[in-house]
Amino acid sequence: MSEKHVTFEYCDQMVADFEKAIKHPIREKSSVYYTGVDLGTACVVIAVLDENRRPVAGAYRYADVVRDGMVVDYIGAVQIVRELKEEIEEKLGTELIYAAGAIPPGTDLLDSGAVKNVIQGAGFELTNLLDESTAANEVLKMKNGAVVDIGGGTTGISVLKDGKVVYIADEPTGGTHFSLVISGAYGKSFEEAELYKREEKNHRELMPVLQPVIEKVSSIISQHIKDFDVQELSLVGGTCCLTGIEDVIQKRTGVFTHKPKNPMFVTPLGIALSCGQEEMQEA
Structure with a gap:
């Protein structure tokens, strides 16, 4: 267990530092800033690291511009990313130039172009585009196991062996389904159910209601890892x-299942860690 403790200690510290940086950006001079843009189904998150790869600023906004891992409102997505970029730039007193992005596992042929265009349309030079689970593992630093990214629309699973992704899958069950169940059980609108779900004080009450959906997610995970010797799971999203x-x-x-202190911020931090200083070449 000592190896797990050390590994996840790094992850939890990164997340804790990022949460502080969102509230209190660090304006110390840095020769370069590395930005990660995470276009989530329910939330868009931007994470900024300094030259030493330490979190110095960040911002996020709940939005409905992506569904099931696909950009459905291109103009809206560009506007949100641009506004968050400008908000952080004002706080840091500098321009953010380089950014990396990510897409759900196995969707590179479907949506990589849209994600790339959103990030570039917001004024960034895109330096890297990788799958979300690989990005998350930049922070988790798992060697052997599986990263499970439960987003708004889908559950992405990446099996790792010796730190490399050897299998990926993405299935349509996620936070949207949780909200639909809450909506039906409580007679709330979908939007009201989303807000109710986000309130931590409601979680204990919601667990029995959401148990069947969580079990469905669990069965999806079990199905996709059954052919591999997976010793641990890390939950993000x-x-x-x-x-x-x-x-x-x-x-x-x-x-064995580990959950970081704030799983919503693991992937954007991993995206930022994968950011470089050289713009991606056109394919």
Whole structure:
């Protein structure tokens, strides 16, 4: 367990430092800034690191510009990313130039162009575009196991061996389905259910209602890891903020399950860590 403790200690410290930097940006001079843009189904997050790859600023906004990992409102997405970029630039007193982005596992042929265009349209030079689970593992630093990214529309699974992704899958069950269940159970609109789900004080009450959906996610995970010797799971993505979700998944899959302190910020930090200083070449 000592290796797991050390590995996830780094992740949790990065997230904690990022949460502080969102509230109190660090304006110390840096020769370069590395930015990660995470276009999530429910939330757009931008993470900024300094020359030493330490979190110095960030911002996020809940939005409905991406569905099931696909950009459905291009103009809206560009506008949000541009506004968040300008907000951070004002706080740091500098221009952000370089950025990296990410897409759900296995969707590179479908949506990589749209994500690339959104980031460039917002005024960044795009230096890298990778799958979300690989990005998350830049922070998790898992060697052997699986990264499970439960986003708004889908659950992405990446199996790692010796630190490299050897298998990826992405299935349509995620936070949207959680909200639909809450909407039906409580007679709320979808938007009201989304807001109700985000409130941590409601999580204990919601667990019995959401148990069947969490079990469905667990069965998806089990199905995709059954042919591999997966010893641990790491949960990332905004939907994993639900208190206790990791306990249900661990019980149902029978695999040790770790959840960072704020799983919503792991992927954007990993995207920022993968950012470089050279613009991507056109294919």
